[in-house]
Amino acid sequence: MTVELRVLRPAEWDVWFSCVERAFGGVRSSPEARELWQELTEYDRFIGAWDGSECVGTTGAFGFRVTVPGGAAVPAAGVTAVGVAGTHRRRGVLTSMMRRQLDDVRAWGEPLAVLTASEPAIYGRFGYGAATRLLRLAVDTARVALALPAGVDAVRVRYADPVAALPACEEIYGRLAAGRPGTPVRQPGWERRAVLDAEQDRAGASPLQCVLAERDGETVGYATFRITPEWDSAGPKGTVTVRDLGALDPAAYASLWRFLFGLDLTSVLECGTRPVDDPLLHLVSDVRRCRPRVQDDLYVRLVDLPAALQARSYRVPVDAVLEVEDAFCPWNAGRWRLVAGAGGGARCVPAPEREPDLALSARELAAVYLGGGSLAPLAAAGRVRELRAGAVEEVSTAFSWGAEPWLPHGF
Structure with a gap:
């Protein structure tokens, strides 16, 4: 079967949304909810996967701004309505939608993508890390x-x-x-x-x-x-x-x-x-x-790693080289030097010639991006490698923040 991905058209919304409802159990939303979600839909940021005239996959990305440590409101794609019809599972539809979506988010110049996961096991392979708890x-x-x-x-x-x-x-x-x-x-x-x-x-x-x-x-x-x-x-x-x-x-x-x-x-x-x-x-x-x-609640994906790290503030000064693995968004992969003072003024630049202090994937970096959690348990689990003694504690302290990150409502 040939599945076509395309930007959602207004005339297709009812069919598309019915596919979303079926993916989440088949219970029809109230007329009031359907009306609101249709009004909030940003059509040029929503995708349908079509097998002929049948909608078999859905996703969207609201144009949000999310508060990061320091108080800045950073552009973020609010990923929503991710679903694949049961008839088309395990055929690469989800992966193709995630690929298309993250490429779009990068083209839009948004450093972050965020989502709430109905099934957390799905999104780690696409580089999303659990960044808030409720x-x-x-x-x-x-x-x-x-x-x-x-x-x-x-x-x-x-x-x-x-x-x-x-x-x-x-x-x-x-x-x-x-x-x-x-x-x-x-x-x-x-x-x-x-x-x-x-x-x-x-x-x-x-x-x-x-x-x-x-x-x-x-x-x-x-x-x-x-x-x-x-x-x-x-x-x-x-x-x-x-x-x-x-x-x-x-x-x-x-x-x-x-x-x-x-x-x-x-x-x-x-x-x-x-x-x-x-x-x-x-x-x-x-x-x-x-x-x-x-x-767990909000999952974060660093789409433009240096822009994302430069957008937030840090609790204490930090100067560290991070060796980042990112197979799904390879433009983030490599060695990055992060230099920041306490409270702002961060700079993140490629540093291929420098020896790394930490080695980790974009998923682990996303998990601590909003200031919650610590790299220390991730290092103890083998998901972060400390290459310079003391680097885990230094970087974790810098990324930490006073208020725990929190998502007050879903999307």
């Missing part, structure tokens, strides 16, 4: 108390319509994004995803609810959530499911959690996506009864 919580609010900081009582929490409150929430999101590597800077239209609330997606829960935290007439925090009522013979035991929460200071932050913990007729609070260094872990009286679970 924290899931299921808190027994009947048995977990909060230690509140000073100033909480000066914060007013009030209900607001989620759509009407969106501008205030987005302003806070934007202010927080600069301090958290891994956070996408909102592109036009993406704010609507934060309040997408189709009835078929609620799974028995309430419509989306929103509260704002205010001090002296200024909005200093927000939370969006749903409540799933439940009763048994002993009484109510509903669940609060937090979609998003952000605040500008500790008092505003704690006031929102106090509100959520205290909602009537509920005894469980679930959070599906929080940073692994979430301050909530230091407010609760019993972390074990929060049932924390950590997993």
Whole structure:
């Protein structure tokens, strides 16, 4: 069979998106979700694989900007909707789409590609490394108390319509994004995803609810959530499911959690996506009864290695030669000298004549690019080779950052 890859045409979108839905289990999205995804589709950046008139493969790359250590917002291709029809697996369709896509991203001048992996085992061979983690919580609010900081009582929490409150929430999101590597800077239209609330997606829960935290007439925090009522013979035991929460200071932050913990007729609070260094872990009286679970989340691919390394800041000065292996994007392969001062001013240039300090693949470099993790366990696993004593610790310290990287929403 001959499969043709081509840029998605607007008239093909319904067929293309149905192929995406089938690849992810065949459940049809709500009309509201389909409408939003169609409006967000950037047709010249999306690809379909066609066997005659049948769509058998899909992928796309939103034009994002992602915060990196130091606060810069770096252009990044937000890879999405990757799927291959079951009838066409193991025939090179995925590899050909990844090849085409990364060549396109390079041509667009975007140093990074990022994605969330439905199956993590797939993407390492294309040079993607797990660069952020997320924290899931299921808190027994009947048995977990909060230690509140000073100033909480000066914060007013009030209900607001989620759509009407969106501008205030987005302003806070934007202010927080600069301090958290891994956070996408909102592109036009993406704010609507934060309040997408189709009835078929609620799974028995309430419509989306929103509260704002205010001090002296200024909005200093927000939370969006749903409540799933439940009763048994002993009484109510509903669940609060937090979609998003952000605040500008500790008092505003704690006031929102106090509100959520205290909602009537509920005894469980679930959070599906929080940073692994979430301050909530230091407010609760019993972390074990929060049932924390950590997993991989955002995967990063260095498409233009020197541009990517020059775009971020470093925690301490570094001068190291990295011997990089990159079979899928061979233009990144070779020896690179990275020189940077603390806080900015990085330079990354070819250094074929220099002896390398570390040898690693682009995948390992991507895994620490956003400031999370360390090269040390990768070296202990044999995936990074230290060629100069002390180089692993030096480079790891330089790549580390204060805030753990985090992806607050999928795409």
